[in-house]
Amino acid sequence: MSEEKSQLLLNSTGEAIYGVDLDGECIFANKTCVKMLGYRDEQDLLGRNMHNLIHHSRADGTRYPLEECIIHQAITTGKGIHLDDDVFWIADGSSFSVECSSYPINREGLNIGSVVSFSDITERKNRDRELIESREHMRNLAKRLQEIREEERTLIAREIHDELGQTLTGLKMDLFWLSGRLPKNWKHLPRRAQEMISLIDSTINFVRKLSTELRPSMLDDLGLKAAIEWQVQEFAQRTRCKYRLDLKIRDFSPDSDRDTAIFRILQESLTNIARHAKADYVEISMNEIDSQLLLTIKDNGIGIDKEKINSSSLGLISMRERAGTFGGEFSIRALAEGGSQVTLNIPYSRGIT
Ligand SMILES: Nc1ncnc2c1ncn2[C@@H]1O[C@H](COP(=O)(O)OP(=O)(O)OP(=O)(O)O)[C@@H](O)[C@H]1O
Ligand SMILES: [Mg+2]
Structure with missing residues (x-):
């Protein structure tokens, strides 16, 4: 392919691409790359050590020495690598998150440098972060809802047990007192009173069971x-x-x-x-x-x-x-x-x- 054609191809792709020699110095950069790194022209990059220019610091701002740089190591050893979360620094001093690959350039069997391509993943990272945050949010919400449900059940269980339970017990005692004072010749009344007491008893049992099911006090x-x-x-x-x-x-x-x-x-x-x-x-x-x-x-x-x-x-x-x-x-x-x-x-x- 002619030089002109490859230039055309390089400059019409949406992906940012640059090439470096074995020292890590820029030998070409396409338009997207120049633009994304915040420069005006390829000339601004040519001959510059790309690590020192765009990869000098880590995401937290601490220095990233050339000797430790994984991309640089891949360049010098002629290996291919892919990093799915790194940071590049641009002309105005700010940085952005990138996904990048570096592959060696071979000329007649000899490794003469590497081609690095990268894309801006800021949006993807923001979306990921939002997703994580929203999951966290949902989890907290679910937890809070369960807590509220538990608190309410405890409250209702206690109210039923204490209020309803006590009232029924009081009623039973009154009825007991009353039935003992009924004239003996009122034939059906003592039996009816006894039936009412049994009914209250089973209601007390039901109330106890209901409150235990709502929130087992044990x-x-x-x-x-x-x-x-x-x-x-x-x-x-x-x-x-x-x-x-x-x-x-x-x-x-x-x-x-x-x-x-x-x-x-x-x-x-x-x-x-x-x-x-x-x-x-x-x-x-x-x-x-x-x-x-x-x-x-x-x-x-x-x-x-x-x-x-x-x-x-x-x-x-x-x-x-x-x-x-x-x-x-x-x-x-x-x-x-x-x-x-x-x-x-x-x-x-x-x-x-
Ligand atoms: N031990 C089990 N054996 C067979 N099928 C089960 C068993 N446990 C759950 N399932 C199946 O899984 C489904 C989902 O259970 P899940 O508890 O989420 O819903 P559910 O019991 O139908 O309704 P609810 O929201 O009131 O609990 C059930 O509808 C049932 O088909
Ligand atoms: Mg169920």
């Missing part, structure tokens, strides 16, 4: 282990599922928010088993391995469909988010032998208990 009073034991028994009674519960956790310092997350994940997993799995046996185990709490819940049901696993289904998303909030991981999969398994890994640090 989670706050007796800790995670007791709450899990209670929840699993409750589940087995409701579904007539057989189960094996193996909680190999020694005393570890309670952490109310993390324990609530673990408990809610167990609760949702059991609800899912009751609703979808058609299982009659469940195995729940909790272990500590290297400062990680490992919870697995295995059922012998129909197994979860592959496409359901990563779907945007709320129950699964919320379990994943809850685990993520504490640096943990949640997953669910179908087992080869049938049924499904939920796995939860959550880091914890052993405190003084």
